[in-house]
Amino acid sequence: xxxxxxxxxxxxxxxxxxxxxxxxxxxxxxxxxxxxxxxxxxxxxxxxxxxxxxxxxxxxxxxxxxxxxxxxxxxxxxxxxxxxxxxxxxxxxxxxxxxxxxxxxxxxxxxxxxxxxxxxxxxxxxxxxxxxxxxxxxxxxxxxxxxxxxxxxxxxxxxxxxxxxxxxxxxxxxxxxxxxxxxxxxxxxxxxxxxxxxxxxxxxxxxxxxxxxxxxxxxxxxxxxxxxxxxxxxxxxxxxxxxxxxxxxxxxxxxxxxxxxxxxxxxxxxxxxxxxxxxxxxxxxxxxxxxxxxxxxxxxxxxxxxxxxxxxxxxxxxxxxxxxxx
Amino acid sequence: xxxxxxxxxxxxxxxxxxxxxxxxxxxxxxxxxxxxxxxxxxxxxxxxxxxxxxxxxxxxxxxxxxxxxxxxxxxxxxxxxxxxxxxxxxxxxxxxxxxxxxxxxxxxxxxxxxxxxxxxxxxxxxxxxxxxxxxxxxxxxxxxxxxxxxxxxxxxxxxxxxxxxxxxxxxxxxxxxxxxxxxxxxxxxxxxxxxxxxxxxxxxxxxxxxxxxxxxxxxxxxxxxxxxxxxxxxxxxxxxxxxxxxxxxxxxxxxxxxxxxxxxxxxx
Numbered sequence: 001x002x003x004x005x006x007x008x009x010x011x012x013x014x015x016x017x018x019x020x021x022x023x024x025x026x027x028x029x030x031x032x033x034x035x036x037x038x039x040x041x042x043x044x045x046x047x048x049x050x051x052x053x054x055x056x057x058x059x060x061x062x063x064x065x066x067x068x069x070x071x072x073x074x075x076x077x078x079x080x081x082x083x084x085x086x087x088x089x090x091x092x093x094x095x096x097x098x099x100x101x102x103x104x105x106x107x108x109x110x111x112x113x114x115x116x117x118x119x120x121x122x123x124x125x126x127x128x129x130x131x132x133x134x135x136x137x138x139x140x141x142x143x144x145x146x147x148x149x150x151x152x153x154x155x156x157x158x159x160x161x162x163x164x165x166x167x168x169x170x171x172x173x174x175x176x177x178x179x180x181x182x183x184x185x186x187x188x189x190x191x192x193x194x195x196x197x198x199x200x201x202x203x204x205x206x207x208x209x210x211x212x213x214x215x216x217x218x219x220x221x222x223x224x225x226x227x228x229x230x231x232x233x234x235x236x237x238x239x240x241x242x243x244x245x246x247x248x249x250x251x252x253x254x255x256x257x258x259x260x261x262x263x264x265x266x267x268x269x270x271x272x273x274x275x276x277x278x279x280x281x282x283x284x285x286x287x288x289x290x291x292x293x294x295x296x297x298x299x300x301x302x303x304x305x306x307x308x309x310x311x312x313x314x315x316x317x318x319x320x321x322x323x324x325x326x
Numbered sequence: 327x328x329x330x331x332x333x334x335x336x337x338x339x340x341x342x343x344x345x346x347x348x349x350x351x352x353x354x355x356x357x358x359x360x361x362x363x364x365x366x367x368x369x370x371x372x373x374x375x376x377x378x379x380x381x382x383x384x385x386x387x388x389x390x391x392x393x394x395x396x397x398x399x400x401x402x403x404x405x406x407x408x409x410x411x412x413x414x415x416x417x418x419x420x421x422x423x424x425x426x427x428x429x430x431x432x433x434x435x436x437x438x439x440x441x442x443x444x445x446x447x448x449x450x451x452x453x454x455x456x457x458x459x460x461x462x463x464x465x466x467x468x469x470x471x472x473x474x475x476x477x478x479x480x481x482x483x484x485x486x487x488x489x490x491x492x493x494x495x496x497x498x499x500x501x502x503x504x505x506x507x508x509x510x511x512x513x514x515x516x517x518x519x520x521x522x523x524x525x526x527x528x529x530x531x532x533x534x535x536x537x538x539x540x541x542x543x544x545x546x547x548x549x550x551x552x553x554x555x556x557x558x559x560x561x562x563x564x565x566x567x568x569x570x571x572x573x574x575x576x577x578x579x580x581x582x583x584x585x586x587x588x589x590x591x592x593x594x
Binding site: 048051052053055073074076077079081083084085086087088089090091092096100101103104105106132148 | 328331332335336338339342343346347414415416418419420421422423424425429591
């Protein structure tokens with residue numbers, strides 16, 4: 001059975017740019033998918049296609065069991081969207097904003113107002129409820145925007161970079177709200193540039209770049225793809241790179257990567273701290289002076305950089321070929 | 327039903343906004359008042375209406391033109407407001423809600439209509455103060471005068487749909503303001519609003535006589551009983567009330583269709 005958010009082969013082009021180049025997504029009910037990618041990767045376009053704001057050139061999408069292309073109106077009743085900007089009317093008060101959104105979800109004026117009050121309390125905005133949102137801080141506006149997306153407690157939520165531009169305290173606050181929401185059974189698709197955020201909130205992570213999914217899986221699975229632990233050594237003298245490389249090859253479980261300009265060597269290992277101690281001893285025995293040494297476990301940053309870094313190279317080769325063909 | 331409710335919710339929102347930016351309403355009123363004063367006192371003695379250059383006749387002639395110009399200037403406000411909503415991501419929010427398709431635009435144009443009505447009321451009072459006297463040339467009555475204001479409001483409403491389309495087509499509110507205003511100057515000046523078209527070169531006179539804007543001005547002069555009716559044989563000048571109605575309804579149909587279509591695919 002397809003998930004609460006399901007997409008197959010989504011393609012959207014703007015002129016020459018393929019913003020989405022065949023994206024498949026499947027988000028099981030009650031889970032969070034983190035759509036991770038740099039600026040311009042196609043995250044927002046994907047969200048806009050799934051929330052009926054943009055019609056894909058080809059492909060299909062089903063949200064909350066409803067075909068997005070055939071029944072956009074029905075989809076709109078089942079989703080909440082919190083876009084990249086806090087989309088609230090700055091001259092209306094917080095309460096007026098939420099009441100308006102409730103009424104546009106076809107609630108009657110009174111229940112819409114009651115719901116607005118409930119959300120204002122929940123999002124810690126009750127004190128500011130009767131002030132125009134112009135006077136709100138960035139974090140408050142973001143919270144109000146999120147509250148607006150939750151007016152009808154939709155089963156499926158989309159959040160496009162919800163914490164971009166927020167200070168750490170407000171980010172933390174918003175994360176708590178999002179976690180609460182998900183524990184209530186909401187399915188969520190969240191885009192972010194922050195790996196930490198995806199790691200923290202998402203069950204599954206899909207990495208996008210140039211309109212394509214380049215990896216998908218749980219945070220652990222993605223980390224495993226990049227490999228396990230590594231020992232990283234920075235030697236003091238460039239002349240020591242070669243002997244140090246020999247030492248590392250002896251301990252490592254794979255090839256030694258050398259970044260000569262930084263005098264840095266990296267090798268995948270198993271064995272943890274004990275092995276690290278052995279490496280230090282061996283280097284010391286051979287009289288190789290080191291500036292820095294450490295055992296590194298992969299972070300999502302590593303995953304992301306290795307994946308997109310690789311893809312960026314392929315992209316360059318392609319454009320180089322095009323240049324050469326001219 | 328939802329189309330009406332949604333439009334009212336959006337209209338209410340825009341009206342609340344207007345009351346919180348009172349300077350916008352103020353400038354909206356000051357501008358036409360300034361035109362009234364400038365035109366009556368600067369041009370007053372040198373404008374020939376019929377066979378006379380009597381400033382009092384020009385004053386009575388002028389008011390219908392100023393009223394009509396004032397209602398068309400609402401175009402810029404509607405355009406800027408909608409462009410601002412696009413810019414701030416509000417249009418995206420509205421488009422993701424299960425609301426009626428045209429409601430965001432209808433709500434905006436209806437709110438602008440209310441603002442136009444207020445402006446027009448203030449302006450009519452100022453006009454009476456500076457010496458405008460309906461019925462100075464032909465007899466009129468209260469019903470006819472109300473009818474004339476009805477035609478003016480309909481024209482203003484029609485023009486806000488042009489503004490809505492402009493607002494959805496440009497990138498910034500600033501562009502929508504100037505884009506909503508510049509073309510209004512030729513439209514309102516190549517008309518019978520401020521001068522007698524019989525004194526224009528022939529081709530310009532044809533443009534003026536068939537200008538939708540002129541039809542409403544002529545209709546208002548007729549209904550107000552103001553002097554200086556165009557004697558042109560052009561159909562809109564001979565049947566100005568019908569022409570004004572037809573033009574306004576046509577503008578609404580065409581530009582509403584275009585604007586709603588644009589809205590459905592709008593991207594910030």
